[in-house]
Amino acid sequence: MKTLNLGILAHVDAGKTSLTERLLHTAGIIGELGSVDDGSTQTDTLALERARGITIKAAVVSFALGDVTVNLIDTPGHPDFIAEVERALGVLDGAVLVLSAVEGVQAQTRVLMRTLRRLGIPVLLFVNKLDRRGADPERVFQEITGKLTPTAVTMAPDRVIDLLATLDEDFLTGYLTAPDAFTPSRLRAELTAKVAEGRAHPVYFGSAITGAGIDALRDGIENLLPAKEADVHAPLSGTVFKVERAPGGEKIAYVRLFSGSVAVRDKVPLGDGEGKVTAISVFDNGSAVPSASAEAGRIAKLSGLDVRIGDVLGARPRTREARFSPPTLETVVSPLRPADRGPLHQALTRLTEQDPLIGLRHDEVRQETSVSLYGEVQKEVIQATLADEYGIDVTFSETTTICVERVDGTGSAVELIGTASNPFLATVGLRVEPGSGTSFRLEVELGSMPYSFIKAVEDAVKETLREGIHGWEVRDCAVTMTHSGYYARQSHAHGTFDKSMSSTAGDFRDLTPLVLMEALREAGTTVHEPLHRFTLQTPADTLGPVTALLARARAVPRTTLTKDGTAELEGEIPAAKTHEVHQLLPSATRGEGAMETSFHGYRPVRGPVPSRSRTDHNPLERKEYLLRVLRRV
Structure with a gap:
């Protein structure tokens, strides 16, 4: 059995979940298309996902495409939930990166494409929303070749030949010598090899809403992305990329099986010990169904294992890990009812099982728990999850920046x-x-x-x-x-x-x-604050106010280019100031300025050194420490 673990990735609102719905509908998995706006899609099952119309948790659904079983993983597009995307990338065989034909290449699109290329994951690009007013596929294709990859190619024979000739001197020589020998099937085979190597990136155009271009994309998924025949007889090897809790509280591990097989009641190697599998579900024909076993190539839901995200079952697979930026924000979570302090800490501890990049710090003295975040939307998700799943109502303190x-x-x-x-x-x-x-x-x-x-x-x-x-x-x-x-x-x-x-x-x-x-x-130690790299486009005549705004935000522009009445600045800005600049930029640029940011590292803090209250026994103060540890000096 050939399987293809396929990720659907995009900047938020590019139409990623709508494309997932269309692929499932075309495959006969669902009878009618769900709507993101109506909250009726197959993969967005959380109440908050349906209410906000965004994907928060990665979801898996399976369908057949020719003789290939496709395990489709729908990932979040909002940067606040980049941790969900990070975990999914480690189990993918290929990906479809979705762009909007109206907005084009956006901040998250660039982050995702850089990571996909670095990991060597074969990628198809789908320019969505051709049915929308303002769609400009030619402009978007130029943005793709300029900002994402110079080896993007539309699926026209002449353009494919030109790209292959650029990438491979042997192909160029052979084509110039005997062009008739390069039949459509041979050209497809050559392109497939370059896609598998991550050197070519086919681009498709269409609309997930109307169905335009979907057949061509399906053909690309089936024939250009590398479906694999996994070795079921090799030793067990699998990775946990998602953990959820059953209604009764039992952990359910989502596992990509790279080799071998696992059956109910099997004892499987897990770290330094082992665990016993009590139940298995596999994804088949659109849903997860109970099964007595699961084989290599599959994504399975395993019960009975005490695991965390990133744990390995059996032998460690040869995969490269994605490395997205760490969360740079922190807030204190407080229960509205004092009696919920203990249950709140337990609930947050469980949430970290599902999202390890949510770091917890608990202050026993102040009885406060802090969580690290990527952004403000995460607050809403945590707040809604605590209320809906644990019956705990909470408030948050003002968000602060995490230094090192x-x-x-x-x-x-x-x-x-x-x-x-x-x-x-x-x-x-x-x-x-x-x-x-x-x-x-x-x-x-x-x-x-x-x-x-x-x-x-x-x-x-x-x-x-x-x-x-x-x-x-x-x-x-x-x-x-x-x-x-x-x-x-x-x-x-x-x-x-x-x-x-x-x-x-x-x-x-x-x-x-x-x-x-x-x-x-x-x-001695020096406190460093998180730093973002920014790219900012603005009308050239607003460059003065924009430069002043960046200076107040302690940003450092490195390059400034002006072309056709538009100025583009690149540089670094403290992470703590990005939200402020985003808010003030429209008024400084008549609403025409746009800024993209991504994590760039840390730099020494300038000015007053920020400190954070301690949650340990304070070994900086010997007397205080000994009193707390030994109850004596």
């Missing part, structure tokens, strides 16, 4: 066992210095003390680095353990374990934050 800390230099500290100032039965010495990513290294012998003690130090280091000197996560930091020491297990005369004389993992876990913070204090 980076180490300035090298710092070290050590606490020795048995000294008056150290109440823990442990010796820990640490050195911190700038690094690429965050790492933990050993300068002590691995056998110098029990591994569980070393592991306790490593775990405590990772936990402590979540809140640095100023309360922000410390990034790009290399931590080296330089000293170690412990008291071996001691017993009383009658053989019972004596904690007061014996080191435990808890001693190392509790001492490490004090040592690490002292080393960080010596090394």
